Amino acid sequence: MLVIVVENVPPRLRGRLAVWLIEIRAGVYVGDLSAKVREMIWSQVEQGLEEGNAVMVWSTNTESGFDFLTLGKNRRLPVELDGLKLVSFFPPDEADSSASPSGKGPG
Amino acid sequence: MLPPLKPIAMKERVSMVFIEKGQIDVKDGAFVVIDETGIRTHIPVGSIACIMLEPGTRVSHHAAALAARAGTLLVWVGEAGVRLYAAGQPGGARSDRLLYQAKLALDDDARLKVVRKMYEIRFGEKPPERRSVEQLRGIEGARVRKLYQLLAKQAGVEWNGRNYDYTQWDNSDTANRCLSSATACLYGICEAAILAAGYAPAIGFIHTGKPLSFVYDIADLFKFDDIVPHAFKIAAKNYPNLEREVRLMCRDVFRQSKILRKIIPTIEEVLAAGELEVPKPAEENIAPAIPNAEGIGDVGHRS
Numbered sequence: 103m104l105v106i107v108v109e110n111v112p113p114r115l116r117g118r119l120a121v122w123l124i125e126i127r128a129g130v131y132v133g134d135l136s137a138k139v140r141e142m143i144w145s146q147v148e149q150g151l152e153e154g155n156a157v158m159v160w161s162t163n164t165e166s167g168f169d170f171l172t173l174g175k176n177r178r179l180p181v182e183l184d185g186l187k188l189v190s191f192f193p194p195d196e197a198d199s200s201a202s203p204s205g206k207g208p209g
Numbered sequence: 210m211l212p213p214l215k216p217i218a219m220k221e222r223v224s225m226v227f228i229e230k231g232q233i234d235v236k237d238g239a240f241v242v243i244d245e246t247g248i249r250t251h252i253p254v255g256s257i258a259c260i261m262l263e264p265g266t267r268v269s270h271h272a273a274a275l276a277a278r279a280g281t282l283l284v285w286v287g288e289a290g291v292r293l294y295a296a297g298q299p300g301g302a303r304s305d306r307l308l309y310q311a312k313l314a315l316d317d318d319a320r321l322k323v324v325r326k327m328y329e330i331r332f333g334e335k336p337p338e339r340r341s342v343e344q345l346r347g348i349e350g351a352r353v354r355k356l357y358q359l360l361a362k363q364a365g366v367e368w369n370g371r372n373y374d375y376t377q378w379d380n381s382d383t384a385n386r387c388l389s390s391a392t393a394c395l396y397g398i399c400e401a402a403i404l405a406a407g408y409a410p411a412i413g414f415i416h417t418g419k420p421l422s423f424v425y426d427i428a429d430l431f432k433f434d435d436i437v438p439h440a441f442k443i444a445a446k447n448y449p450n451l452e453r454e455v456r457l458m459c460r461d462v463f464r465q466s467k468i469l470r471k472i473i474p475t476i477e478e479v480l481a482a483g484e485l486e487v488p489k490p491a492e493e494n495i496a497p498a499i500p501n502a503e504g505i506g507d508v509g510h511r512s
Contacts, residue, residue, distance in 0.1 A: 165223050165464040181250055184227050184456040193247040 103168075104140055104160045106131040106147065109176070111154030118146055148173060214255070216280025216506030219405045220470040222258045224398050224463040227286075227456060230265035233272045240275055242266075255279035258469055259397040261286045280510040282401040292393055302511045303407030309487045310423075310480065314412050319483035321345075323414045326482030330430050330475070346415060356433055364441035383451065384444040390452050391440040392432065394459040396421065399428045402472035407509025430475060435462040473507065 106119060108129045116129070122143060123131035135143070140160060147156050155174025162169045165186065172180060177192045231242040231250075240254035252260065254275060259282040262268065268283065276283050286292050313319045324345055328336040332352060336345055354370070361368035366384045381389070403410050403423060413422025415429070439458045448454045463469065490496075504510055 163464075165460055184453060185460040186223060186226050188226075188250055188252065190248045190250040 104133045104135050104158070106143070106156060106158045108147070108156045109154055109174075111147075111156065112150060112152055115147065115150035115152075115154075118150060119143070144171065214275075214278045215504045216278075216405075216510040217255060218505065218507050219258055219402050219473060222256050222469060223253075224257075224460060224469060225259050225261055225394060226252060226257055227261045227263055228252070228266050229263045231267075233262070233266055233268045235269065235271040235275050238275075240272060240279075254281050257281055259284050259401040261394075261397055264288060280405060280506050282397065282404060284397045284400070286393060286397075291389055292396065302509050305487055305490070306407035306509065307409055307412075309485070310408050310412050312488060313480055313483040313485055314414060316483070316485065319485050320414055323479055323483045326479050327415060327426060327430060330479065331433065342415075349415075353433075357437070360433075360438050360441050364438065364445045366441050366445045383447070384441060386451060387440040387444040387455050388437065390455040391436045391459055392428065394456060394463075395428045395432060395436055396424050398463065398469065399431075399472060400424045402469065403427060403476065405507040405509050406473045406476055407507075408476065427472065427476060427479075430479070431466075431468060431472075435466055 104123070106123060108116065108119070108131075111129075116125070119125070119131045122135065122139070123133040126132050140158070144158055147158070151174050153174075155172070155176040157170060157172045157176075159168055159170035161167060169187065170180065172178075177194070178189050179192065181188050181190045228242055231244040233240070233242050235241070236243075236249065240252045241249045242252060243249045254260065260276065262283060262285050264287065273283065284292065313323055321342055324342050325336050328345055328349060331349075336348065340348070357371060358368055361384060367382065368384055369382070371388070372381045372385045400410050400421060408423065410421050410424045411419070413419070413426045416422040416425040419425070436459070439462055440455060443451065443454050443458055446454075
């Protein structure tokens with residue numbers, strides 16, 4: 103299972119994602135693809151993101167049963183607590199300063 | 210309106226999460242940790258077996274109530290995961306289970322059978338016939354000491370015996386510290402499972418006299434399979450952040466061995482070895498006027 107959610111991205115990226123995935127709600131794409139295809143799609147999201155932001159989540163054999171990656175500025179950033187990946191929600195004013203465009207969360 | 214919150218079964222949960230610092234509170238009905246800069250992290254409380262609260266955390270009344278409703282054990286742990294105190298999940302919700310466990314512990318024959326079963330599970334062979342619990346404990350102690358020595362040697366760490374002294378944490382050697390951290394994680398999930406199954410953590414069969422005697426009994430059944438060898442491997446590698454490595458290891462081991470699926474069935478198996486019937490309520494007892502609601506949690510969860 104693979105889910106990609108995009109916000110504020112150019113229509114051409116949304117169209118591109120719809121090539122492989124089903125858009126079940128605005129900006130929410132679902133599919134079931136291999137790791138290789140997933141990486142290919144993610145690299146395209148990276149290239150077409152511009153000012154927007156994106157998150158990709160897929161089933162894998164972590165303890166939670168899934169893993170996720172983020173790109174772009176968002177108030178929600180991944181944090182890792184001793185091997186368990188959770189999400190921190192930043193206050194509005196700090197979102198700009200703390201959010202790293204690389205999508206790698208603090209800690 | 211949303212329906213009331215109910216616990217989910219232990220086997221469907223993630224093993225544990227350690228919270229280091231911050232104010233733990235409820236926001237919009239969700240369990241959150243808020244740090245001093247206002248960053249809030251949502252903890253999926255209902256899909257975790259136990260939440261380990263380290264020094265530097267403050268828990269609101271509302272958050273503790275939410276954890277209880279989700280059937281999640283809150284464990285207050287000290288520096289490096291050595292337990293100080295634990296509470297949070299309302300256990301003992303099943304009088305029939307408690308009476309069954311107490312009956313087994315009080316009946317000498319049944320208790321011996323349970324202890325023999327524990328011995329069998331741990332060492333993979335039936336213990337010698339006609340031994341008392343006392344003698345079995347002696348045999349077990351000797352085997353465990355040898356096992357520690359063997360596993361330490363395999364991992365290549367120095368081993369001078371298990372040193373439990375929690376008052377002198379810094380004095381213990383690396384191997385002992387790794388073991389203590391790892392077993393603290395194991396005790397947390399075992400206690401959560403025991404409570405979720407409706408049993409009492411204090412009524413032990415081999416161990417006795419501690420609030421967590423039964424937790425130690427059950428944890429011992431799993432300890433030597435993966436936890437101890439891996440703890441020694443970490444001790445051998447001399448990591449700068451020992452406790453973190455141990456926790457990552459525990460999470461991996463717990464996931465791979467699917468321990469949360471196994472603990473409750475193992476408890477049932479061990480107790481069934483006592484060959485006693487689950488006690489039926491006396492005829493003059495009054496059944497609940499309002500029947501219990503059906504839940505999707507484990508039997509000991511309040512629904």
